[in-house]
Amino acid sequence: MVTSVADNDAALVARCKDGDDRQAFDDIVVRYKDRIVNYVRRMVSDRDDADDIAQEVFVRVYAGLRGFENRSALYTWLFRIATNLCIDYRRRRRRPERQHLSLDALPELTACGNSDKGRGDVTTPEQAAIHSELSLMIERAIGTLPERLRAVVLLHDVEGLPYEDVARIVGCPLGTVKSRLFHARSALRDTLGPYLRGEAPQVYDKDRSAI
């Protein structure tokens, strides 16, 4: 019988709660650290602060595990904590963070990308360059969105979470999620439109296509 991720998560949570099992908690961290780090780094462009916040997410989880009752999925709870911490962080900084991500802060762009998310086939170096360039442009454009729109795009379009989970994470009705997603995509399209229509200069020369 195939055990689902949710079942595994519930078992890990139960081990943490019942037996104060530190290894089970470590397993939770290992299972979700990459996704949380990815999300937080895209919400908070300062990489060191982002990693600090991502670690804080798991500290909050450890502190609150006894009260977690599996009414929602574990990852939904993780992303909710992460979202709240990111919003708190930006409020503390008292200025809107609508800046382009620096090239240094961007992930290393490869033709393969995140294989578990099913990137399309990229066969030629030129196709790979175009794909990488599009990724870079999208990454930058997402970085310019207001945080409420950015969170929804990251959770749904990047992380692939369903509308219902996004609604639970950001704490708003389903209709609001759909509306925010529409506005976010419209804004991204406004930013990326010239590039998509071939009217904007390319980020990289063809000579530097092997990025």
Added chain:
Amino acid sequence: MNCGRARQLASLEVDEQLSAGDLVSLREHLAACSACSAFHHDVKVIRDGARALSSMPAPDDFLLGVNRKLVEARLVANPRRRAIFGPAIVARSWKLAVVAAAAAVLAMLATHTDRTAPADTAAASFMIETAASQDLTLTTASPLDDISIARLAGAVEMNNERTYPD
């Protein structure tokens, strides 16, 4: 259907969230409106591109940092303080001796590579791993000290890998 409504539906259609009726209405509009058709196409390209963005792995010491924060936040006991008066110090001393002895065996084998027998290396590795696993079993607090012990014995990589599977 006006263009504003059509674009809202186009965004939902990309996620396959439209009812059959809305889907028919949208298709009729897109067939007649090149601007909304372009919008629908672009949104799909952007959504697919976002879904395929590269993953940025967490730093190697991420779990270590979480455990450090737990100790700082006093959510877990600091094993160094506990060990002073607790029975763990006995077990820890025993384990430290085993780890040190095993590391010495490994070091000796490393300097005599021509005489290294796989069974000897495996036995030494087993001693280190056993000590490490005993350490994990006997102490329920932060495993940070497990790494300290292993580092003393020069076996940090093996212990780290065991303690923090990544």
